[in-house]
Amino acid sequence: MIQTDKLYEIFCQHPEIVTDSRQILPGCLFFALKGARFDGNQYALEALESGAAYAVIDDARLPNDPRLLLVEDVLGAMQALAREHRRRMGIPVIAITGTNGKTTTKELAAAVLSTTYRLLYTQGNLNNHIGVPLTLLRLRQEHQLALVEMGASKPGDIAELCAIAEPNYGIITNIGQAHLEGFGSLEGVLRTKGELYDWLRNHEGKAIRNADDPLLRDIADGIPSVLYGQGSEALIRGELLSQEAGKLFFELQWSAEVIGIEGQRQATQLVGAYNMGNVLAAVALGLFLDVPSEEIVRSIAAYSPSNSRSQLMHTPLDNLVIADAYNANPSSMHHALENFFAIESPRPRLLILGDMNELGTQAHEAHQILYEEIQRLAQEGDQLWLCGPIWAGMGLTERTFASAVELEHYLSKGNVPHGHLILVKGSNGIRLNNILPKL
Incomplete structure (x- = not known):
């Protein structure tokens, strides 16, 4: 052999x-x-x-x-080869994980770092035991930094990926309820995501840490950290100033003593206040790695989301659509609903929500809690369409579709909304992204 x-x-x-x-x-x-x-x-x-x-x-x-x-074993050989290549290249590696926002944070950080460094970063969603080694095997002599996204669906996943990528720096965006089928509980999520901190602690690494997440503070002992967030504890701070219903952008005010720009008010092309932590993480990482502040501001303003990740679409049917159909779990659904109902708009509202997958035995309860939250937030005239086998099996009175194919068929029969504010969100497996062209 x-x-x-x-x-x-x-x-x-x-x-x-x-x-x-x-x-x-x-x-x-x-x-x-x-x-x-x-x-x-x-x-x-x-x-x-x-x-x-x-x-x-x-x-x-x-x-x-x-x-x-x-x-x-072919997979084991590819992982060992990737680790060997990473060691021989010898460039700093930054790892990003978290329940929500890790791909958006990775894309924002890549936009920031690419202004100053020759950067290799994870393409698309190649963030698992196959995707991480494939990313590392793309390292070449010209690269100066590597930015690697790490996903997890069960305990031990992040530890395994850290043993391959051997990161010098790490970001955990947040801890929330996702993949409970594999993790079992929120505590299981915390332990698994925290495996990145364990690696950094044991290998003299540094963390770019979300100071607004108390769960992360509790597991970060012994790790040198750069803190970002909205609280006074953070070195890199942001303040939500506004969200314009027409554009659905939010603005941030950077900490002047850090960035050196007094009262910087920065609009982004992201939808939702829940993205503010993702932006601040990218800013903090850029500042820590000496990216000029003007380049950080410029790249954050220029970044436009795609692939149904908090993507704003103004359609030919005069609908304003928030397309967030790539992923869904109880935490991300809660933040998306909070943001959606906080938007001031004269347009009638329509929620098109798909199932939240991989919740195991907690699936029915999680969907019931989400439904009750919608009932508390919704106002007269708001519409709710539900899509997927879990929703379809709950016996609710709202318009429900067993699959995206069934929903597409309904839309093709002349039932397309016009002039609405629409949130489309669900797990990727429900394929709600397929209905977006019809809206």
């Missing part, structure tokens, strides 16, 4: 990594990963025929071919 040091020599000659045999690049290194419904070993020979230089496999029954590199 081939060992990591020999595999690394081959990787240096063939640094393009591919894990999908349908996307083979000439001279690439194909890793034959396995999943619940596929075995990449079955496509190793096909990958070689398509132009891969080598294929990393863990099935010894394949033919004896010098281009087939046998390892004990």
Whole structure:
């Protein structure tokens, strides 16, 4: 079997990594990963025929071919290779995790840091045990920093990713109720996200910490930290000034003694006061890494969200749509509802909410609590449409759809709203993003 040091020599000659045999690049290194419904070993020979230089496999029954590199476990070999590459590159690594906002924070931080550094950062949502090593294997000599997003769905996930990425700096955006099917409780979420702090504490790392989250304060002992937030404790402070219903932007006032800009009032293109912590995290990280304050302000103002993450859409049907259909859990739903009902607008309101997935045995109770919150916040004339098998099984009187396909069909029958303020939010698996073009 081939060992990591020999595999690394081959990787240096063939640094393009591919894990999908349908996307083979000439001279690439194909890793034959396995999943619940596929075995990449079955496509190793096909990958070689398509132009891969080598294929990393863990099935010894394949033919004896010098281009087939046998390892004990393909995923483990890829993770070990990524760790070795990260060590040899020797550049600082920043890890970002948290229940809500980690992808938005990563994108904001990337916008800030890219003004000053040659930055490698996580593309899309490649934040798991496969995505993190794939990101690290994209490191090249020209890079000066790496920004790595880390997701988790069960205890031990963040510790595993830290052991691969070996971060020097870390951000936990917040702690909330999500993936309870894997974590079991909020305490389980806290312990798992806190594995990033454990790594930093044990390896002389530093944290960029949300001072407004008391749960994070309680687990941050012994870690040098730069604090951001709205309270006086924070070094990097922000103050919510306004939200304009027409644009749904909010403004921030930076701490003048830190940034050196007296009374800076900064509009962003983000929707919702709940994004303020994400902005402050990116600002704090930029200041800590010596990004000029004017570059920070400029890049924050220029950042525009996409991919249904707090994305504002003004549609041809004169609807103002807040598209936040990539993720949903009790914490993020609560903040989204708070923001939505706080917006002053003459438009009639419509909430299109999908199921919150991966809540395990707490799913029904969490949806019932959310429904009761909506009833308290909603006013006469507000409409609520619910989508997904959990909502459909609750026997509620509101208009309910078992799937996004069913909702699309309803919209196609001439039931599209016009001139509404609309919130579209649900777990990605409900596929509410598919209905956005119809609004």
